[in-house]
Amino acid sequence: MPRPGKNSYSDQKPPYSYISLTAMAIQSSQEKMLPLSDIYKFIMDRFPYYRENTQRWQNSLRHNLSFNDCFIKIPRRPDQPGKGSFWALHPDCGDMFENGSFLRRRKRFKLMRSEHVACKNSPMLHYFHHQHHQTKLAIGTPETPGSVGRLPQFQTYSINGGQSGGFKHPFAIENIIGRDYKGMMTGGLPIASVMHHLGYPVPTQLSSVVNSMWPHVGMLSDSMSPVPVSSDYGPFGVPMKSLYHPSGQTMPAVPVPIKPTPGLGQVPALPGLTHSHAQICASSPSALLEKTLPELAEGKGAALHPALLLS
DNA sequence: GCTTGTTTATCTTATG
């Protein structure tokens, strides 16, 4: 009955929102940023469903890019031919899908007006974008086995040339600036953004989770597997951790439940990188990795109850 | 003229 060739998966809309699809695409790229056309391509390559009605969904997707603050536009440098800008994930968007659902986020990521302006008009974007090139070379590709197990891009440099005391754990800065941060700027540009432009694997969870969590993202082969859902998620039986950080010491396997409540409003608007991030760090990334995956494997927006996994 | 972006409006749907 269920013949995976025709009417089975292809017809069904993948259990991902445009936001997650886009995030997926972006994260799958080496530079963590993609021009619109490539985002389209990515989605179409992996989800047969989106090979039709392109006009419709692409319009929606574009709307999402503009409308959602979690996506930032990075202008092309003059030496980089092509249409449109690059799109990246706002470093602060953090674990947008912390609840395990890629259909709907717990809360929409919205910047404040001030941040908006600064972020969008920052002339520094070009600069950082430029820097990015050289940097990434030194760092190696995310796939480079030689590097670190989990989040390779992190090792070699840090935002200010690495003088900041050495290597920053993936959960340091990004998480730090993540979620709670709402006003940390560096010359009009969110510090987090800067990092991002420099090649940091932005939204922690996403970047790390994505690769192992979204099959299609990882395998960029031409033989795009049918669809995300169910059966094709074989590899998910495996505990996330072991999948990408064999060393086993990357993630602080903190058994954090689900985020309590986004009500932490006591964040000191410090202009530096220092912050009260304890809570932040503890609140989700690892939790997501540890518990969410299995559910995601289920594909459907159905199995989205972290609680189930906990029991 | 097409692609890329932005914005507004409305409808749908997941969640609390």
Added chain:
DNA sequence: CATAAGATAAACAAGC
């Protein structure tokens, strides 16, 4: 059931 997030439509500007 109310609300907020997401989807879809559509108008329109800018750039190539």
